[in-house]
Amino acid sequence: MLAAxxxxxxxxxxxxxxxxxxxxxxxxxxxxxxxxxSKGGCHWDVKDGVIVGSGQSGMLYSPxxxxxxxxxxxxxKISDHGNSGLYFRAPVADGDFSKGYEAQIDSTHKDPIxxxxxxxxxxxxxxxxxxxTWFTYEIEAVDKDWRGMHVPHIKVSINGELLFEFIDRxxxxxxxxxxxxxxxxxxxxxxxxxxxxELDEKGK
Numbered sequence: 426m427l428a429a430x431x432x433x434x435x436x437x438x439x440x441x442x443x444x445x446x447x448x449x450x451x452x453x454x455x456x457x458x459x460x461x462x463s464k465g466g467c468h469w470d471v472k473d474g475v476i477v478g479s480g481q482s483g484m485l486y487s488p489x490x491x492x493x494x495x496x497x498x499x500x501x502k503i504s505d506h507g508n509s510g511l512y513f514r515a516p517v518a519d520g521d522f523s524k525g526y527e528a529q530i531d532s533t534h535k536d537p538i539x540x541x542x543x544x545x546x547x548x549x550x551x552x553x554x555x556x557x558t559w560f561t562y563e564i565e566a567v568d569k570d571w572r573g574m575h576v577p578h579i580k581v582s583i584n585g586e587l588l589f590e591f592i593d594r595x596x597x598x599x600x601x602x603x604x605x606x607x608x609x610x611x612x613x614x615x616x617x618x619x620x621x622x623e624l625d626e627k628g629k
Contacts (some may be wrong), residue, residue, distance in 0.1 A: 445620040446604070449476065449489055458486040458597050460520035467607040476616040478509065478607040484517040486604040489617075493600035494624040498563040500617045501530055505556035507612035508534040511542065512563060513564055514577075514598035522606065525598050528564055528581060530606075530614060532556040541583055553583055560584050567624055568599075 448456060451474045458484050459469045467483030469476060478485060492514065503509055508531045515525025529542040529549075533556050540560075541549040554560045565580040578595040605616055 440578070445496075445622050447618075447620050449617065449619040450580065450598040451530055451617070456487060458488055458518055460484045460486065460518065461506065462520055469607070475538075476619075477591070478603070478605060478614040478616075479612070480610060482522075482609055483607045484512070484520040484522075484604045485546045485607070486515070486602050488518070488602075490516075490518065490602045491600050492603060492621070492623070494563045494626060495564065496622040497603060498561060499619040500559055501562050502559045502615040502618065503530050503532055503554075504611075504613040506533050506535070506615060507531070508558065508608035509606045509612060509614035510608070511562055511564065511603075513566060513603055514601040515570060515604050516598060517603050520602070525577065525601055525604070527567070527606070530562070531607075532558075534608075534612070539587050540604060541581060543581065546593065546597075548588065549588070553616075554569075555604075561618075568626070578603055618627060 442461055461467050462482045466481055467482040469478050471487050510527040512525045512527050512530055517524055527544040529538050529540055529544050531539050532552055532554055537550055538548045539550060539552055541553050561584050563582040567578050569577055569578055571592050576596050579591045581588045
């Protein structure tokens with residue numbers, strides 16, 4: 426394990442098993458709030474047990490807005506040249522792309538910041554997942570002590586492999602919503618098996 430500038434790189438290790446709670450019933454958008462940015466609107470539909478985002482830019486929020494310490498995972502697929510994001514600790518449900526942490530979903534979009542990145546904080550430029558391919562995205566966020574500071578520790582895993590643990594000494598986002606982004610008309614994102622496990626302050 427190598428530490429450098431608030432980033433801890435690891436070779437392997439996904440989050441351990443626990444009591445997961447499903448946020449998607451597999452057939453409807455019950456428990457989710459769509460927000461569009463334009464008259465044309467983004468479109469969120471459920472097809473064959475999968476949430477599909479398409480159309481203009483917008484977001485799809487889970488209505489509970491006080492998630493702080495947790496493990497969150499979902500199976501995701503992004504289209505070729507598509508762009509999306511998995512938002513967590515987003516403080517408002519108004520579709521603002523700049524609010525909250527964003528785990529990027531992007532395999533071949535013109536934006537070179539790829540899947541596995543925490544947008545604006547830590548960027549991955551290598552393609553880790555091909556387009557039109559299902560993968561499991563897992564996020565763990567826990568506020569805990571680091572060198573005398575109580576700050577967010579954010580782990581990002583793809584398909585069970587831990588990419589990194591990011592220590593956010595800026596403490597940018599304290600708590601908030603989960604959301605998925607529909608970035609632009611050329612993108613289509615698909616999501617299924619959305620689950621969360623809330624943790625205590627000790628990360629258990």
